[in-house]
Amino acid sequence: METLEVGTIDGGTWLPLLEASDYTIAREVLLRGVAALYFTAFLAAFNQFPALLGERGLSPAPDYIEHTSSRAAPSLFRWRFTPYSDRLLRAVCLVGMALSLSVVVGLVQLGPAWTTIPVFLLMWWLYLSIVNIGQYYYGFGWESLLLEVGFVVAFLGAPEVAPPFLILLFLRWTVFRVEFGAGMIKMRGDNSWRDFTAMNYHHQTQPMPNPLSRWAHQKPQWWHRTETLGSHVIQLVMPWLLFFPQPVASIAACVIIISQLVLVFTGNYAWLNWLTILIAFSAISDSFLHSLVGGGWPAWGWEPVAAVLGGQVDVQSSTWWLVLTAVVFVLLCGLSWQPLRNLFLSNQLMNASFNRWHLVNAYGAFGSMTQVRRELIIEGTLSTDPSSESVWHAYEFKGKPGDVYRRPQQVAPYHLRLDWMMWFLALGSPNQPWFQRLLEKLLDGDPAIRKLLREDPFDGEAPVLIRVKIFEYRYVTSAERRETGQWWWRKELGTVVPPTG
Structure with a gap:
């Protein structure tokens, strides 16, 4: 494999600045986890889209396509040779599910470095084609988040190369927008978040409670005030720590993951919480995971576990791969100005896309707390x-x-x-x-x-x-x-x- 011949900084190569060889487990969790959520999204579309938006649905997609422009919302269903039909929609979903499964079971990861790119970009395009004609049924923030993350993880690469540091860094920036954006919109949007009473209502009035929601609601007042305070600390402080050196970044990511698991256990928010958990792994190093089990995995050791999950030791990346991932990072950073500015606006937008490709979006949730x-x-x-x-x-x-x-x-x-x-x-x-x-x-x-x-x-x-x-x-x-x-x-x-x- 061709390796990058570069200059030195203080006697050492700057190659480690572009490679993240200590994040092989994180990469595999991201690839397989995001693919599993794409499978879920395509399955839901297969089961529900025709009834809601199909040819004889509640809000027929063909009518919407006829009266809107592809410039604002590109979709393969707008192409002249692939007009929308329920049969085509289901075929698209089946292709998407097949691609997703190929990553979940690890087939794609057996190929060269670039094999993740066409697979994930095709999943992204197919699901974008659905979202962009999905109207208000697909107006949820986690649709845009899944599209953005699916596009970005395409460039994590197969285990043939080390995980690219810049792509992992951008995924941390995505976590930042999800968490910090939600924290800021809460503080701006509803007095109940500022007087620490929001969680008195949340578990009872959330869109779709789960079996533990009633149990969570019946906790005492001090518990709910602590929940509210904890939400502010996690969403307004922890995202900044994701950019700190290890082990601080890993610890902050774990705190975010635990908070998201609490939401998983007490509510139903489609794949929002699971996707946030997955992208938080971008800040968790193999070394930190190794240290959590006391220096070695019981019975079989660290290296075999890393191998099973796709990790490799001492892998170097070729020049073209590092250049490609750097270019993608720069392009995504160029799209980040509006979402960054939005975080600090008094009229902050919640769950907004600033381009038709749903890349680098603004996120947020529960800016207004329903009390009844x-x-x-x-x-x-x-x-x-x-x-x-x-x-x-x-x-x-x-x-x-x-x-x-x-x-x-x-x-x-x-x-x-x-x-x-x-x-x-x-x-x-x-x-x-x-x-x-x-x-x-x-x-x-x-x-x-x-x-x-x-x-x-x-x-x-x-x-x-x-x-x-x-x-x-x-x-x-x-x-x-x-x-x-x-x-x-x-x-x-x-x-x-x-x-x-």
């Missing part, structure tokens, strides 16, 4: 006389609360897009075209929409009438749970859509 949980409940009846409440039955969603006796589910990193849209809808006006179309589909007994639901009370039969009510929800107390067996208490607030057929 409201849920829209869709009900139908087969009776022509809707006056009796006993004839009305609710449509149950897979993730969002509905039945008060049903325990919240763990669904992340899978993304239930319709459930999330219903949460946003309850916060604002239900007079959205897509929601009206959803009700029409339910009245028609549409099978594609029924597959997105957990329970169709009519087993595919079209209801005679349909209505929508709004309720306030809260977790039951321990005494209420023992007495009733419920997970939720709810109070009806009114009828949003009167019986219609």
